[in-house]
Amino acid sequence: MNADVFKKASKIPWSTRFLVLITVISVLFSGNLFAKTAREIDVSVEVVIERFYKQVKGAKEFVKASKGMLVMPNVIKGAFIIGGEYGEGALRVGGKSVDYYNTIAGSIGFQIGGQAKDIFLLFMTDEALKNFRASSGWEAGVDGNVALITIGAGERADTTTSKDPIVGFVIDAKGLIADLSIKGAKFSKLDKK
DSSP states (O other): OHHHHHHHHHTSOHHHHHHHHHHHHHHHTGGGSSOOOHHHHHHHHHHHHHHHHHHSBTHHHHHHHOSEEEEEEEEEEEEEEEEEEEEEEEEEETTEEEEEEEEEEEEEEEEEEEEEEEEEEEEOSHHHHHHHHHOSSEEBTTTBOOEEOOOOTTOBOOTTTOOOSEEEEEEEEEESOOOOOOTTOEEEEEOOO
């Protein structure tokens, strides 16, 4: 049955798909059309860090062991055949925001719906953090591989078993799309004061 749905969806003209995509993105991102201030981003980051600590056992140890952590709260994704994703967040080093970033991603395929998720990238080595900060547009899976940690009920995130230079967590996914991937997401530095 999914193949039939995909065949029907693939017959939709590209112009119609584009218009639907623009409509979906406009509706879902209406609150994000104008960039947030540094203070607004910092408040959102603090809220999702607390949620991260509550939802993921061992998260505090991971953060403490990291050299820096990129926190992207409330990354919004909308899709109808073609999908788009956007969010803004902060890079924290030593518990303080040192830079601000946005993330943008796109996808094509059978997908419909929307979701919000929080993304955490923990840089476990100085080199990984340095490479991220030096990049003008860092793309997950291209400029650096991210080991995405999935935690089941009652399990604990363990820093001793993870030897990856960049560790990622995606939590609090809400909505109709069950896509917890960050591959292809591009992170670009914002000019915030």
